[in-house]
Amino acid sequence: MKSIVLKGHNDGYEISLKDSASFTDILKELKLLFADLSVKQTFNQQESVAFEITTGTRLLLAEQRKAIEAIVSAYPQFTIYKFSADVILTSQAREILQQKSLHLEGGIIRNGQVKELTGDVLFIGTLHQGGMLRTTGSIFLLGNCEGILQAGYPNDSAAVIVGDFHRAQQIRISDAIAIIAQEKQAVTAETAAYVNDLHVLDYTKREQVKQIRPKLFARTGGL
Amino acid sequence: MGKAIVITSGKGGVGKTTTSANLGTALALQGKKVCLLDLDIGLRNLDVILGLDNRIIYDIVDVANGRAKLQQALIKDKRFENKLFLLPAAQNAEKTDLTPEQVKKIVLELKPDFDFVLIDCPAGIEQGFVNAVAGADTAIVVSTPEISAVRDADRVIGLLEQRNFKEVPQLIINRIRLNLMNDGQTMDIDEITRHLSIKLLGIIVDDDQVISTSNHGEPIVLQENNQAAQGYRNIARRLLGETVPLMNIEQAEKPGLFLRMRSWFKKK
Structure with a gap:
């Protein structure tokens, strides 16, 4: 043997x-x-x-x-x-890396353009009206957003959108959609969006995100 | 080797054809050899604005399909001795009768003989647009201060940026109505330029004479003391590499006597 x-x-x-x-x-x-x-x-x-x-x-x-x-x-x-096995395919590894790491995205997303990404995104570019930023994970914003933000595409309702989206046209998380101009509650630069237990898009303060989605923060290094 | 520039906007009626005609004329007046290409197949009117409509024998579709030689189809504008030429669009054809490859071939054939090849793009972003941008080295995007025109310009710039031109697209803000802009009723020049994030090539104020001269087949640039004409001449000079400061359009409208008197008192 x-x-x-x-x-x-x-x-x-x-x-x-x-x-x-x-x-x-x-x-x-x-x-x-x-x-x-x-x-x-x-x-x-x-x-x-x-x-x-x-x-x-x-x-x-x-x-x-x-x-x-x-x-x-x-x-x-x-x-x-x-x-x-102790090993995985490099394609799988890449996929995991894509899913787990935070992607820095700059540049301009113009009217009619859809920027599709995987994983969490830190957006420091400009999103024009009619443009769309779509990712499988969460979106964190530093840039100027006047278009449509879609996090957790297609069906991850654990995703959040954090940052200044009060001038965005729409935000979408998983299959929940909100038209910002129609929101009853005032969305400010300090608002974060998430899908609540009733599967409805809800807002909270930026500093509450850690309580609502502790898993987002349970990350060590790249993987 | 000349430079091929497509003049486009997305939205219709913002002044692509007027800009093409006037920019072409202004460049010709500066001594450059210019060929204007009308790609608005089916609805040609660049020839009308230039007053060359009754001299058309062959058109761009004839050239593309080999029914005529390029030199046969080019119409010379006799006002500018051997400086300004037009390749007219076809009327009894459709935009799908041309392919991007055919347009590219024609532009490549024209470029060695001319300093500038200006391509007048049809409205929209379909086949006609694809044809028009095919042979271009760079683009000029025309927009008016209206939100719908700016939104369409944004869309078009997005499409143009994907084509990786040798030179980045530049912007012309056309039909500026001073009273509306100064009152804050429309987006101002800075706002539009910042929003679209491309280089501003020039501004043209809205002027009744632009329409009335076009109706006589005479581009406005030929008028000496006209603000819109000055705008086009400035753009032509910038295209030739000169540094020309932006027209100060706010000064154009002097405040009334009463306001001026009040400002005297304010200072003291």
């Missing part, structure tokens, strides 16, 4: 596949291991056992996972509850 190692933890069993071994060797050894285990297990107990498969710095393809699952499925008492 060189390519795979069976370990027992407090919270279950783990089979770690060595990332330096060839996949054909791993499959061979897995077959032997499970055949062996099924014989031994009948002497011990009858409950089913779930395994976590860890792959180190190797990423399994969908077919490779299926091949492993096929071996295990021959034994009804054994299941795999999780595949995990």
Whole structure:
């Protein structure tokens, strides 16, 4: 048994596949291991056992996972509850980075233009009337906003809009929309917008954001 | 090699054609060789403003489709010996009869022979606009102090900025009505320029004579003592690289006698 190692933890069993071994060797050894285990297990107990498969710095393809699952499925008492690796695809990493980091956005968004971003945005540019700034996360404003701000696009109602948006035409968070000129409550430069528990766009003071959305602040570094 | 400038605005009726005609004439008066390109296919009128309408034989669509040579279709304005030419738009054609590539080819063919190729863009941002901007090196955006014109200018500047011209677009604020602007009834020049965030090339005051001279097929620039004409001449000089200060239009309207008398007392 060189390519795979069976370990027992407090919270279950783990089979770690060595990332330096060839996949054909791993499959061979897995077959032997499970055949062996099924014989031994009948002497011990009858409950089913779930395994976590860890792959180190190797990423399994969908077919490779299926091949492993096929071996295990021959034994009804054994299941795999999780595949995990120490690594992720760079594309995934980039996506996470996009989602989690705060993007600085400057420049002018003109009438008819839609600027689409992912993650949280610190906007220091100018948003003209008829222009739209749209992001999946929250929007923090330092710039001049006279257009439409859309945070939490398409459906993240945890997003907030903080900063001076009192001259904006509309603000949207998730699927909630407010037309600023029609708002009963006066929107000032110190107002922050969020979606409340009743799923209605609501306003609060800028300094209250920390109480309303503590998760926004639970961030360490870039990731 | 000349410079191709598209004159555009988004909104109709702000004075693109009048600006094209007058700027072309002003540049010709400065001794530059200018070709005006009318791309408002179907609704041509640059030729009318210049008084050249009865001399049209071939038009831009004829040239694009190879029915006529470029030199055959160019109309020379005899008032400015060999300085001002017009390539007229077609009337019995549609904007879709031209492709951006065809326009680009014509502009490229014209550029070596002229100092300036001014392209008169139709209103709107569809095919006609795309055709007009295709061959241009830079753009002049015309707006009036009305909010709707400024909003459309903003939209057009956004589209122009995506094209990465060699030179950034510049702004002309046209048809300024002094009494409204001084009263704060319309946006003022600073406000418009700041809002659109592009360089101001010049301002033109609204003047009845602009319309009346156009009706006679004679651009206003040819009038010597006219504020609008001065505005166009200043713009032409700025295009040629001169530094010309902005006309002080507030001075144009002198306060009445009573106000002037009151200000004497205020000082003391």
